[in-house]
Amino acid sequence: MALENEHPAEAACDSSSSIYGPFRPQMEQVMKEVLDRISSIRSQMSGRFGMDPVEHCLARIKSEDSMREKCRRRNLPETTESALNIITDAIGIRVVVAFVDDVYTIRDYLARMEDYEVIQEKDYIRHAKPNGYRSYHMILRAHRKYYVEIQLRTISMDTWAALEHHLKYKKTLNGNTQLIVQELKRCADELASTDLSMQTIRDMIMEEGDGDETTAR
Numbered sequence: 001m002a003l004e005n006e007h008p009a010e011a012a013c014d015s016s017s018s019i020y021g022p023f024r025p026q027m028e029q030v031m032k033e034v035l036d037r038i039s040s041i042r043s044q045m046s047g048r049f050g051m052d053p054v055e056h057c058l059a060r061i062k063s064e065d066s067m068r069e070k071c072r073r074r075n076l077p078e079t080t081e082s083a084l085n086i087i088t089d090a091i092g093i094r095v096v097v098a099f100v101d102d103v104y105t106i107r108d109y110l111a112r113m114e115d116y117e118v119i120q121e122k123d124y125i126r127h128a129k130p131n132g133y134r135s136y137h138m139i140l141r142a143h144r145k146y147y148v149e150i151q152l153r154t155i156s157m158d159t160w161a162a163l164e165h166h167l168k169y170k171k172t173l174n175g176n177t178q179l180i181v182q183e184l185k186r187c188a189d190e191l192a193s194t195d196l197s198m199q200t201i202r203d204m205i206m207e208e209g210d211g212d213e214t215t216a217r
C-alpha cells in the first residue's frame with residue numbers, strides 16, 4: 001500500500017482544524033486494508049471449517065470530540081502527535097465472533113499480516129477485568145506509522161460490554177452500586193461459562209463430522 005512518507009508526528013493542529021491533521025485519508029486506507037484482511041480471513045476459515053466465524057465487524061476512526069476528550073483525560077496536548085503517536089486507538093476495529101476459539105484463530109492470522117507489527121496484546125478473556133469485562137485486544141502498527149486497535153470478542157462478551165457501557169453512562173449510581181457491580185460480574189461469568197459450553201458443543205459436532213468423513217471413505 002502506498003502511504004505518503006510524511007510522518008504523522010510532523011503535523012501540527014489547533015482546535016479549529018482536524019486533530020488528525022492531513023492524515024485522515026491514510027488512516028481510512030489503513031482501516032480498509034485491515035478490513036480487507038479480515039474478509040480474506042473469513043473466506044479462508046469458511047473454507048477450512050465450513051462456517052464464517054465472524055458475526056459482525058465494526059470499524060471506526062475515533063471522532064474528533066472523543067479523541068480531544070481522551071487527550072484531555074490523559075493530560076496530553078490536543079495535537080496530531082498525541083492523537084496518532086501516543087494514543088493508539090484512533091483507528092479501531094471490533095470483530096465479533098461466535099466461538100471463543102475463533103478469537104484466537106483470527107488473532108493468529110492478524111499477527112501474521114505483512115507490514116503490520118504487533119505492538120501490544122491484552123488477553124482479557126483468559127484474564128478478565130475485575131468487573132467481568134472480557135475481550136482480546138491487539139494494537140498493531142501499520143507501515144511503521146499508524147496504530148490500529150483491534151478488539152476480538154464473542155457475541156456474549158460483546159452483548160455484556162454493550163450493556164455495561166450503556167448502564168455505566170446512563171445514571172449516576174447511588175446506594176445500590178455494590179449490588180449492581182456484583183450482578184454485572186455474575187452475568188459476565190455466566191456468559192463466559194455458556195461460551196465455554198457452546199465451544200465444547202461445537203468441538204463435539206466437528207469431531208462427529210470428521211468421523212462421518214472417515215466412515216464414508
Ligand code: 0O2
Binds near residue numbers: 122162164
Ligand atoms: P471507546 O469509546 O470504546 O474507544 P485506553 O483507555 O485505550 O487508553 P486502556 O484502558 O489500557 O487504555 O485500554 P484497554 O484496557 O485496552 O481498553 C480500551 C477499550 O476497551 C475501551 O475504549 C473500551 O472500548 C474497551 N473496554 C475496556 N474496559 C472496558 C470495560 O470495563 N467495559 C466496557 N464496556 N468496555 C471496556 P475506550 O477508550 O474506553 O473508549
